[in-house]
Amino acid sequence: MSQRNNIYFFYTHKDHLDEKLQQLFELARENNFNIVDHPDQANIIVSVGGDGAFLQAVRTTGFRQDCLYTGITHSNESGLYCDFNLDNFDEMLDTIIHEELEVRRFPVINVLINGESAFHCLNEVSIRSTIIKTIVMDVYIDDMHFETFRGDGLIVATPTGSTGYNKSTQGAIVDPKLPCFQVSEIASLNNNRYRTLGSSFILNKDRTLTLQIVQDGNDYPIIGMDNEAYSIRNIKDLTVTLSDNVIKTVKLKNNSYWDRVKRTFL
Template sequence: MSNRRNMYFFHPNGHGTNEKLQPLFDLAKQNDFTIIDDPKKANIIVSIGGDGAFLQAVRKTGFRQDCLYTGITRSNEAGLYCDFNLDNFNEVLHSMTHEEMEVRRFPVIEADLNNGETTFNCLNELSVRSTIIKTIVIDVKIDDKPFETFRGDGLIVATPTGSTGYNKSINGAVLDPRIPCYQVSELASLNNNRYRTLGSSFVLDKDRKLTLDIVPDGNSYPIIGMDNEAHPTRQVKTITVTLSDKVIKTVKLKNNSYWDRVKRTFL
């Protein structure tokens, strides 16, 4: 495991944080791991906090493909991305040291804004919402073919792991992360004699391309949400979404499947 000995901790820089986590750092060093300050040189990136911290860690370190991510929650936090908490961090180190770890791979979506102006990835979801008290109109295309014209508060494009968050709150389906796909869900769509949409979430295969054309109807400056961040942009005309070839690799506890965590969280 010598190629996985450089460990970077992503954690809030609040008062006293380093002191509180010092036992964690000491435990890692005792197991022959090297704590480093540069995430680019890390083989293991550890987030401290819940799912929000994990998403930030992945985003801030550039969706690294050549390292392992793992999330550690505090005692009062829960997380669907995080298998470990501060009380069982030694299990992470033991698994890595004795090569007993299992690796889970989470799919990522890629979004292209305004035909190549900028691109970005999302591990959880991409959301497009109105910034003003007015419905947003979006022409939805699948593989460049017109599918529907949406009018409402916005749309959410969720990965399978992101399906348990914002997507689930608007009655989207919870998807198995082993299925290479992504889901499109509506936010308060208008459905009447004049406007008509599918009215339910729909799931697209990994090889499908989704195109969202913003209709210039006085609402050309929507909020583009990327996981738990807002994307700054002057004007949005077109968003093209595909399932990326990238996957986020995480350390997994044995006998702790994705559906085990879903059950603990929601049932």
């Protein structure tokens, strides 16, 4: 128990939420948990507010490998990253206390921009044009030139990220037990002159994806990483690989990834 009894709550302070969370804080203390003021002191990091808050909590706290993450949604909401809501927080504490928890491990991708700036993504990285003009990218798989893409942009998604932006572009939903990442097109241009694959494709964990931006005036695209946008001038290339790191989350029994997919979409 002493190994994992320090909890940090990640949430946006709002009067009505602060009031409700005070009840949860008291419940946690009654069960011998310590509520800490800084995530570096925590063994468990709890986000409050749905999948967006969970992604932000993971990114803000540095994709920590030495703690468990878990998410709490607001009442009557569901989340693909969040097993709990404000109405069953006591169930989460009971799970942790009695060591009945299962740990889920979600894949993470590494993104290297211009060979200099390195980032992690739990959901996806997307690169999109910011002007009314197609963006052109040479796509390399390992050292092989695969295609020259022309269109609005590309999405590179993790298995858990496959249910997000990737799904809206007709990408496949991927089991997070598969160590891989997926590449999906955003409004590709296909005609007698330009040709792309025209569908998503999935790369194994040992592959390296390189996207080289053709410098034709569209070298200031928007780079989206999970739920944050990065505007970086003079983008030349992105290199994406599957990270050795994973995000460990608390899992309720009888609530698999596919249970949550069914509950969310069907």
